[in-house]
Every structure is written in structure tokens, then in C-alpha cells.
Amino acid sequence: MKIKEVDEAKKIIKELFEELYDEKSINFSIENSYNQVVFSDIISSIDLPPFNRSLMDGFAVKSEDTFRASDESPKILKCIDSIEAGSFSEKTIDNGECIEISTGAPIPDGADAIAMVEFTERKTDEETGNDNIHILKSVAPKQYLAIKGSDMKKDKLILKSKTILSPDKIGVLAGQGIKEIKAFKKPTVAIISTGNELVMNDEEISYGKIYDVNTYSITNATISNGGYGKSYGIVKDNYDDLKEKIESALKTSDIVVCSGGTSAGVGDVLRHVLDEIGEVIIHGVSVKPGKPTIIGKVNEKLVIGLPGNPVSALIIFYVFIVPNLRNLVGLSEEIIEKAIATLAKRIHSPKGRMHYSLVQIKEGLAYPIVKDSGAITSLADADGYIKIPKTTEILEEGKEVEITLFK
Amino acid sequence: MKIKEVDEAKKIIKELFEELYDEKSINFSIENSYNQVVFSDIISSIDLPPFNRSLMDGFAVKSEDTFRASDESPKILKCIDSIEAGSFSEKTIDNGECIEISTGAPIPDGADAIAMVEFTERKTDEETGNDNIHILKSVAPKQYLAIKGSDMKKDKLILKSKTILSPDKIGVLAGQGIKEIKAFKKPTVAIISTGNELVMNDEEISYGKIYDVNTYSITNATISNGGYGKSYGIVKDNYDDLKEKIESALKTSDIVVCSGGTSAGVGDVLRHVLDEIGEVIIHGVSVKPGKPTIIGKVNEKLVIGLPGNPVSALIIFYVFIVPNLRNLVGLSEEIIEKAIATLAKRIHSPKGRMHYSLVQIKEGLAYPIVKDSGAITSLADADGYIKIPKTTEILEEGKEVEITLFK
Known part of the structure; x- marks a missing residue:
């Protein structure tokens, strides 16, 4: 299978993800x-509001009953009910009547305005013993009403x-x-690390073993970009174990991401598994790091093979998978956080392959991280990565670069 | 209690949050x-790496044994063991010997370099039946070794x-x-909505009731800014119910956020509850919207009273609480997402109070949302809010404004 150029691979992967929309x-x-x-x-x-609602504590009135009311010559209304917020009155106001009302309560039938409590006085009629409300200021029609549907x-x-x-x-x-x-829909992404030397971080390591990184970094990169990331742990780098693990992961996931076991040597196991249970769409991309990347399909689901090297795996995941994951969950590609900085030191880049290089940002300057591509320290120092086109051999100091952040 | 200026209130609230660091x-x-x-x-x-590790598939050798090796005149070494990644060999290499090794496996004692498998040939000695490895290219000391601790x-x-x-x-x-x-530590924040007219969105509403907004918006604003937000549902606007609910929430939370029931009228219940079970630190801030905001303390925990109006509650939460929540969980205030835009229309602002005004951003322009402060539509349209100082009465069209986004 021919090695794909980066843009070609991106196009194919985008289309594969689009089939997952749901x-x-x-x-x-x-x-x-x-x-x-x-x-x-x-x-x-x-x-x-779902009903005509009072905006004030006060009295629901017929506004015509209040015209020309003043401190000196109040209009006197008979209070026939009281409405708290959350309840209502079945009574209808006639001329000369009012109903006490709280903010947020529904306006009773017959009323067309609210008299604020501050401009009223309550007085008991000495003859009848009834509660009378003295309105001290005239009220305009619809005053302090929130009309049903007005919002x-x-x-x-x-x-x-x-x-x-x-x-x-x-x-x-x-x-x-x-x-x-x-x-x-947020896709469920199963993350599998392959390698006989790997142990999870809740186990003890013995001589010859190392702690797995990719399960943690890729699961969290999935979660932070909108997917449901679920670790399926570590599997030995052999055909039967990997096949069984992938088939089990496919039962509950939309996408399976493996890391390790993708190179052309001993570890070419994922390729063989995919050849049997599905099909390999991409094997090999002209990119540094991450050349042995695999993209396969099993019954309309995606199986992705990242390099085992933690730095390569994370960069490849961000370059090829994260933008598609974000599109799939409705977060557009543009939202990926980027920073602009000035390159603090020239970078040499291999001709003929797209190159993604880790950088650290300090005071507006981007410092290239020049360590073995496998170094965990480089992840500790890095803020993100920059892209160097395949035709560029030297990126000069002082050049403005765009950094994709590991968010 | 005297109404506080915005900056004064911010300072007090910041100090209260700092006491919660843990x-x-x-x-x-x-x-x-x-x-x-x-x-x-x-x-x-x-x-x-935790041990000297092979970077290649090949053979662990003493480099001195390979000097001057070539296709024509290979150096012949006896292969005495084989090491897969994840395992190790107890054997020590003597001169004239080598051990087969996989990428990632630990280098055996006696070896100081790796000969890549591509530059070797395996041949069986016809006399002894032993596996002999023909080294076709000389190997420099430390070649293809990742030295313990080098990363x-x-x-x-x-x-x-x-x-x-x-x-x-x-x-x-x-x-x-x-x-x-x-x-x-991520603080646990209990969210309580008060109001006799409120129902949760999984219940039916009857006449006079409305759906609660604040439980949902404030809980999610808490989660998205680093806290554990937990809804405690709706409580009736009366002293006994609110007191019981707050006391129960305080048992499992670091911060209790109530909304509603903070104004000076019928609903002044939170104030009385806090007076009894703790102390009121702030009651009233010179701000629009959100004047009746309450900040109280009960046994080293914070109780916050937001206005009941959903727009006011959310703005007050973002202005006074979100920056402190982010500091508390280690996310600095600067990370709050802001946008810069040009004001599309002049805004009139009340003199004497700090004013926060909702805006919608379209193509680089900020459109003020001029609706009742209670309008839910204004939340549907808004992207965030701008701050207008208390001394500004008119913010002119064309002015550049900074928008805090509801993230």
C-alpha cells in the first residue's frame, strides 16, 4: 500500500468520520x-411568560378606577383576594375592586395594571370591617404587567x-x-495500548517494563475534545490477543484507537488483524513523526493505529483525529486553540515529509524542543506543536509560527 | 448594611474565597x-528510561567485536540468548558473543551497543549447529542505546x-x-433556587407556575469553571424551608448558591436565615443588574444569594463568583474567555451604578440586547456581557468593547 501524503490522508480520514455522523x-x-x-x-x-405576570408587589386593578388618584384624594378599592407567586385567583375584578398580588403572580381576570404597594395604603372600613385599599397615584393601563408571550x-x-x-x-x-x-452524538472511543513491555500506572514495574503513557494521554485528549474516551488497557503485541481486544472494543465503541504495533517490523500485528476482520484504508503517511499510522474500517466503525512512541502518538492524534472528532460532536475545527509566537531558534526539518515539531512558548517566543522523538521530558516541556511543510528544510529564527496547543 | 461599590465587593469576595483554599x-x-x-x-x-533500552531490533554486542566488519569480511558472533520487549536476559555477553534483542528491551550486561538487524545475517554453524550472527557493519559504542535516565x-x-x-x-x-x-481541590457548590412559583423542568407546570432556569444555568456555569456543581432543587420562599435546605446543603458543600428571595420586599428570607445561622458580609451591591446580591458566611463556608431574575443571576455569578472559583481550582482569572468587538449601537447606562449589559456578537460588531432584564430571549441571543463604569452615561457606537463570554 502506497504511503499517503498528509493532505491526502486528512481528506480520506475526514470522509471516514463523516460517515459516522449520527x-x-x-x-x-x-x-x-x-x-x-x-x-x-x-x-x-x-x-x-406563560401567563400575564405581575412585575411588582402591589394590587391588581382596573386602571380606569385609579385615574386622578393622589395622596390628597385617594381612590378607594375593595380588596377581594390575595395572590402569592405560584398560585392564582379564580375571582374577577369588577369596578371598585382590587386583588393583592406578589411579584411573579398571574394577573387576575378583570385587572389591566398593577398599583405598586409603595403608592397604596391599607385601611379597614370602620362600618363594614372590610379591607380597603387607598390608591395614592394613578396607574397607566398595562403598568407593571409582563404580558403572556412578550418575552x-x-x-x-x-x-x-x-x-x-x-x-x-x-x-x-x-x-x-x-x-x-x-x-x-458523542462517539465512544476505545483506547488500547499494545506492547509486551507496558504496564498500567496502578501496577508495579519490574525490570524491562515501562509505564504506559498513551492510554492516559489519548483517553484524556478524547475527552477534552468532545468524545467519550474509555481505556481498554494494555494488550500483548500478538495477533490473537490484539484481535480479541479490538473485537471486544468494537462491540461498545464507535472508534477504536490502538497505539504501538504499527511499524513494519515485528510489531506489524494491527495491519494483519485489520486485513482479516475489516480493511486497511491507510497504512503509512509521509509525516514526521508518525509514518506508520494506520487507518482501518471494520463494519462501518473506525480502527486507528497510532505509533507506540508517546510523542508521535499524541501528535498524530491531534493532527489527524482531533479535528474530525470535534466536527463529529458539532465543535467546529476552528475552535481548536492556537497561539502565535516568534520562533526563537532555527529548526532543521527533513525534506520530503511534513514535519510536526514540539515547541515551548516563553514570553511570546517559541522554543523548538530538540530531543529524541520518544522523550517524555519533551511532553513535560511542550505547549504544543508547529507544522513545517515538506518542502521546507530550514525554518529560520524570527519567523512567526502558529502553535496548536494540546487542549 | 451599606450597599457596596463593585470593586469593594470584589475585594471582599476574593478574600472570602482565599480562605477556602485547600x-x-x-x-x-x-x-x-x-x-x-x-x-x-x-x-x-x-x-x-528506567534501564538501558534498545532503540532498534537487532543484536546487543560488544562494539569492539564489530570494528572493521563489512559485507565482505563479517565479524561472526555466537548468539547466546534472545530478549523480547518486556523481558530481560540474565546472561552476560563475553567477547565473541551477542544476544538478539527487540526494540524497547533492556540491554544485557556486557553489551555496549546494538547492531541493527538489517546489517546482520543469521547463519547456522555446520559443525556445532549453533546460531551464528554475521555482523556486516561496524557498530559505534552506545549506538542505538537509550541510556537509563537519559530522558x-x-x-x-x-x-x-x-x-x-x-x-x-x-x-x-x-x-x-x-x-x-x-x-x-475543586469546591463542591450546592445550587438552590427559591420561589413558590418555580417548578423543575421534569415536572408539569400548572397555571401561575414557571420553569426554573437558575438551577440549570448556575450548576452548569459552576461545572464549566472548575467546580463540582450539584443541584439541590427548588425551595419555597419561606424562612423554615430555606433554612433547612441551606443547612442540609452546607453538610456536603463548600459553597451554597441560592437565587431568588434576596430583594428587600416579601422575599428577604435569605437575609434573615443568614443572620441567624451565620453572618451577612455583603447585602446590596451598587450594580445593575443584581443590586440585592448577598454574600454570607456560615462556619467558614460561603453562602451566596443571587437575584431570582435569570439574566441578573447569571451575570452576577460571572462577575463576582466565576473568577474566584477559577482561582480556587488553580485556573487563573486570565483564562476566562473574552472577545473584542466594536459597539454597533450606543448604550445608555444608569449613572452611579456599575452596569453589565448583554451583547450579541455578529461579524465583529457587538449589538446591545435591549430587553427587560428578565427576558429569557436575551439569554438566547447573548454571547456575553460588557462592563460599563458607573461614571459613564452613554457608551457611543463605534467604541471598542471587551466582552466576557458565558463559558
Whole structure:
């Protein structure tokens, strides 16, 4: 199989991911709503406010009953009921009557305005013992009313497709009492590390073993870019074990990401497994690091083989998988965080292959990290990576570079 | 109690939050590591690689045995063992001997270099039946060895305090086999909505009721800014119910955020509860919206009272609480996402109070959202808010403004 150029590989991988698009209805709960992205336009289901609502504590009145009211010559109304927020009155106001009302309570029938409590006085009629309300200031029609539907009408577009459910937009859905929306489905990504020398970080290492890195870095890169990342642990670098692990992971996942075991030597196991249970779409990309990258398909699901080297694996995951993962969950590629800085030192780059190089950012300068590509220290120091085209052999000091951050 | 100016209130609230600082040891697992922030500098616990490691598939040799080797005149070595990655050999190489070795396997005693398999030939000695390895190219000392500790030495600083555990840094910890680190503690924040008219969005609303917004928006704003947000649901706007709910929330939370019931009228319940079970530090801030904001303290824990109006509640939460929440969990205030845009229309602002005004960003222009402060539509349209100083009455069209986004 011919080694692919980076742009060619990107195009193929983009198309493979597009086949995975799958909107999903999610229940709108407090826990699962954050960081979801709206798939279909959302239409309002109720008027807001859902009824004519008082904006003040006071008295619901017929405004015509209050004309020319003043401190010296108050209008006297008979109070026939009282409404707290959350309750309502079944009574209708006639001329000469009013109903006591709290902020947020529904306006009773017959009333067309609210007299603020500050401009009223309550007095008991000595003859009848009734509560009388003295209105001390005239009230304009509709004063202090929030009319039903004045904030939001039913059946209107309220949130567009691709809206990210940030706290304010979640508030909008909550206010509508919307219980379920169509959101972009977050794919489940299974992460498998292959290598006889690897142990997980909750085990002891013996001589000859090393701690696995990729399970942790790739799982977290998946989660931070919108997918459900799930570790499937470590598998020995042999055909039967890897095949069994991948088949088991495919049962519960949309995408399986393996690292290690992709080079042309002893470890060419993933290639053989994919040849049997599915098909290999890409094997080898003209890129440094990450040449042995594999992209395969098994029953409409994707299986991705990253290099075993932790730096290479993470860079390849960010270059080829993260932008597609973000598109898949509705987060557009543009949101990937980038920084601009000036190159502090020239970088030599291999001709004929696209090169991704780690850099550290300090005070606006990008310092190339020139260590073995396998070095864990380089991950400790790095803020992100820059891209060097395959035709560039030297990137000069002082050049402005764009850094993709490991977010 | 005197109404506080915004800057004065910010200073007091900052100090109250600083008393809550509390580093925490977290177990380093795949699920809980993402988005944590390192509290104390992290020191490497092992050398990396932890042993002298082969960088190639081939044969571990004494380099002096290979000098002047060539295709025409190979050096012949006796192969005495074989080492896969993850295992090791107890044998020591003498002159004239070699051991087959895989990439990643530990170098056996006596060897000081690796001969790449591509420059060797395996031939069986016809006399002895032994495997002999013909070395076809001389090997320099230390060739293809990764020396123990060459990547990372034990007891060195690897991640500084305040490092955000992004996927690459998580990889660094994993490679060290670190199982536990001190991280900034994420505070548990209980969210309570008060109001007789409120129902949660999974219930039916009857006439006079409205769906609660603040539980959802504030819980999600807490989660997205580093805290553990936990909804405590809705409580009726009366003294006994609110007191009971707050006392129960305080048992399991570091911070309790109530909304509603903070104004000077009927709803002044939170104020009375705090007067009894703790103390009120701030009641009233010279700000629009959000004047009735309350900050109180109960046994070293914070109780915050936001306005009931969803727009006011969310703005006050972002202005006064979010920056402190981010500091508390180790995310510095600067990371709050802001945008710069040109004001598309002049804004009139009340003199004498700091004013926060919602805006929508379209093509680089910031459009003020001029609706009732309670409008849910304004949250649907808004991208964030701008700050207008108390001495400014008019913010002119064309002015550059900084927008804090609801992230």
C-alpha cells in the first residue's frame, strides 16, 4: 500500500468520520447537558411568560378606577383576594375592586395594571370591617404587567443548530421546560495500548517494563475534545490477543484507537488483524513523526493505529483525529486553540515529509524542543506543536509560527 | 448594611474565597485527572528510561567485536540468548558473543551497543549447529542505546505548581508511574433556587407556575469553571424551608448558591436565615443588574444569594463568583474567555451604578440586547456581557468593547 501524503490522508480520514455522523436525542438533565452541541434547530414550546405576570408587589386593578388618584384624594378599592407567586385567583375584578398580588403572580381576570404597594395604603372600613385599599397615584393601563408571550412566543426558533450548550443557553432550554433535544452524538472511543513491555500506572514495574503513557494521554485528549474516551488497557503485541481486544472494543465503541504495533517490523500485528476482520484504508503517511499510522474500517466503525512512541502518538492524534472528532460532536475545527509566537531558534526539518515539531512558548517566543522523538521530558516541556511543510528544510529564527496547543 | 461599590465587593469576595483554599491529594486515574490543576511542584519518581533500552531490533554486542566488519569480511558472533520487549536476559555477553534483542528491551550486561538487524545475517554453524550472527557493519559504542535516565532523571522537577493537566502533561505523569498528586481541590457548590412559583423542568407546570432556569444555568456555569456543581432543587420562599435546605446543603458543600428571595420586599428570607445561622458580609451591591446580591458566611463556608431574575443571576455569578472559583481550582482569572468587538449601537447606562449589559456578537460588531432584564430571549441571543463604569452615561457606537463570554 502506497504511503499517503498528509493532505491526502486528512481528506480520506475526514470522509471516514463523516460517515459516522449520527444525531442523538438526549434527555436534558443538569448533568449531561453541559458541552453538548445542538443538532437540529430548537423551537420554543411555550409562551414566556406563560401567563400575564405581575412585575411588582402591589394590587391588581382596573386602571380606569385609579385615574386622578393622589395622596390628597385617594381612590378607594375593595380588596377581594390575595395572590402569592405560584398560585392564582379564580375571582374577577369588577369596578371598585382590587386583588393583592406578589411579584411573579398571574394577573387576575378583570385587572389591566398593577398599583405598586409603595403608592397604596391599607385601611379597614370602620362600618363594614372590610379591607380597603387607598390608591395614592394613578396607574397607566398595562403598568407593571409582563404580558403572556412578550418575552418569547411559542413555536419560534430559539436556538440554532450547532449552538454549544453553554450555561446561558442551558438556561434558555430550562425556562422552556424542554426535556429532550437532538444533540450531536458523542462517539465512544476505545483506547488500547499494545506492547509486551507496558504496564498500567496502578501496577508495579519490574525490570524491562515501562509505564504506559498513551492510554492516559489519548483517553484524556478524547475527552477534552468532545468524545467519550474509555481505556481498554494494555494488550500483548500478538495477533490473537490484539484481535480479541479490538473485537471486544468494537462491540461498545464507535472508534477504536490502538497505539504501538504499527511499524513494519515485528510489531506489524494491527495491519494483519485489520486485513482479516475489516480493511486497511491507510497504512503509512509521509509525516514526521508518525509514518506508520494506520487507518482501518471494520463494519462501518473506525480502527486507528497510532505509533507506540508517546510523542508521535499524541501528535498524530491531534493532527489527524482531533479535528474530525470535534466536527463529529458539532465543535467546529476552528475552535481548536492556537497561539502565535516568534520562533526563537532555527529548526532543521527533513525534506520530503511534513514535519510536526514540539515547541515551548516563553514570553511570546517559541522554543523548538530538540530531543529524541520518544522523550517524555519533551511532553513535560511542550505547549504544543508547529507544522513545517515538506518542502521546507530550514525554518529560520524570527519567523512567526502558529502553535496548536494540546487542549 | 451599606450597599457596596463593585470593586469593594470584589475585594471582599476574593478574600472570602482565599480562605477556602485547600490542596487535595487526588488519585491519578484516567477518569479524574482531566482538567485538574497541579497544586505542588511534581518531582520525578523514577529514571526514564528506567534501564538501558534498545532503540532498534537487532543484536546487543560488544562494539569492539564489530570494528572493521563489512559485507565482505563479517565479524561472526555466537548468539547466546534472545530478549523480547518486556523481558530481560540474565546472561552476560563475553567477547565473541551477542544476544538478539527487540526494540524497547533492556540491554544485557556486557553489551555496549546494538547492531541493527538489517546489517546482520543469521547463519547456522555446520559443525556445532549453533546460531551464528554475521555482523556486516561496524557498530559505534552506545549506538542505538537509550541510556537509563537519559530522558528524565529521578528527583527532578517535571511539572510546576499551577500546571493544568492537559493530555500531554497527563502522559508525563503516567510515564512516571505517578499514582497520586496534590491538586487544587475543586469546591463542591450546592445550587438552590427559591420561589413558590418555580417548578423543575421534569415536572408539569400548572397555571401561575414557571420553569426554573437558575438551577440549570448556575450548576452548569459552576461545572464549566472548575467546580463540582450539584443541584439541590427548588425551595419555597419561606424562612423554615430555606433554612433547612441551606443547612442540609452546607453538610456536603463548600459553597451554597441560592437565587431568588434576596430583594428587600416579601422575599428577604435569605437575609434573615443568614443572620441567624451565620453572618451577612455583603447585602446590596451598587450594580445593575443584581443590586440585592448577598454574600454570607456560615462556619467558614460561603453562602451566596443571587437575584431570582435569570439574566441578573447569571451575570452576577460571572462577575463576582466565576473568577474566584477559577482561582480556587488553580485556573487563573486570565483564562476566562473574552472577545473584542466594536459597539454597533450606543448604550445608555444608569449613572452611579456599575452596569453589565448583554451583547450579541455578529461579524465583529457587538449589538446591545435591549430587553427587560428578565427576558429569557436575551439569554438566547447573548454571547456575553460588557462592563460599563458607573461614571459613564452613554457608551457611543463605534467604541471598542471587551466582552466576557458565558463559558
